[in-house]
Structures are given as structure tokens and as C-alpha cells.
Amino acid sequence: MAPNPTPSAEPDDSPDTYVGLEAGxxxxxxxxxxxxxxxxxxPGAIITMEYRVGRLNFEVKGGRVARAWKG
Incomplete structure (x- = not known):
């Protein structure tokens, strides 16, 4: 049986630090x-809920990050 791949590490970074910043x-x-x-x-986008290591999500309202989360 093949070994499970090791997921890449995520940056040691809090998503909260992006809230309020201009999206770009x-x-x-x-x-x-x-x-x-x-x-x-x-806001309100329909997305899949699978967790992806190394992905950072932003909800953007009025050109600014309103919410940020990993996965």
C-alpha cells in the first residue's frame, strides 16, 4: 500500500490579520x-466545504476583506 502524502505546511499566519485590508x-x-x-x-458565494491545506479564503465586501479563513 502506498503511503499517504504529507500535506504541505501552512504559513504561521492568522487569517484575522487580513480583515479590513483592501482585497488586492x-x-x-x-x-x-x-x-x-x-x-x-x-458575500454569500456558494462554495464547497472541503478543507484544502495551504488555501486562504477571503470574503470581500466593498473591495475590502470582511472575513478570512483557512481551507
């Missing part, structure tokens, strides 16, 4: 800090 700046900063995947979503 937040995405750029997240990538600088090592997040390989950054996803910006409008």
Missing part, C-alpha cells in the same frame, strides 16, 4: 507570506 493588498500580502492559494469570494 490582502491577496498580495498573503502570497508574500507563503499562502500558495488565495481565494476571494463575494
Amino acid at each position: 493588498r490582502a491577496e498580495h500580502l498573503a502570497r508574500e507570506r507563503g499562502w500558495p492559494t488565495v481565494r476571494s469570494l463575494p
Whole structure:
């Protein structure tokens, strides 16, 4: 049986630090800090709930990050 792959590590970074930032700046900063995947979503977007290691999600309202979470 093949071994399970080891997921890549996530940056030691709190999603809360992005709340209130302009969306483009937040995405750029997240990538600088090592997040390989950054996803910006409008309020109420329908998304799948699978957890993806290394993904940072932003809910963007009025051009600013209103909420941020891992996965």
C-alpha cells in the first residue's frame, strides 16, 4: 500500500490579520507570506466545504476583506 502524502505546511499566519485590508493588498500580502492559494469570494458565494491545506479564503465586501479563513 502506498503511503499517504504529507500535506504541505501552512504559513504561521492568522487569517484575522487580513480583515479590513483592501482585497488586492490582502491577496498580495498573503502570497508574500507563503499562502500558495488565495481565494476571494463575494458575500454569500456558494462554495464547497472541503478543507484544502495551504488555501486562504477571503470574503470581500466593498473591495475590502470582511472575513478570512483557512481551507
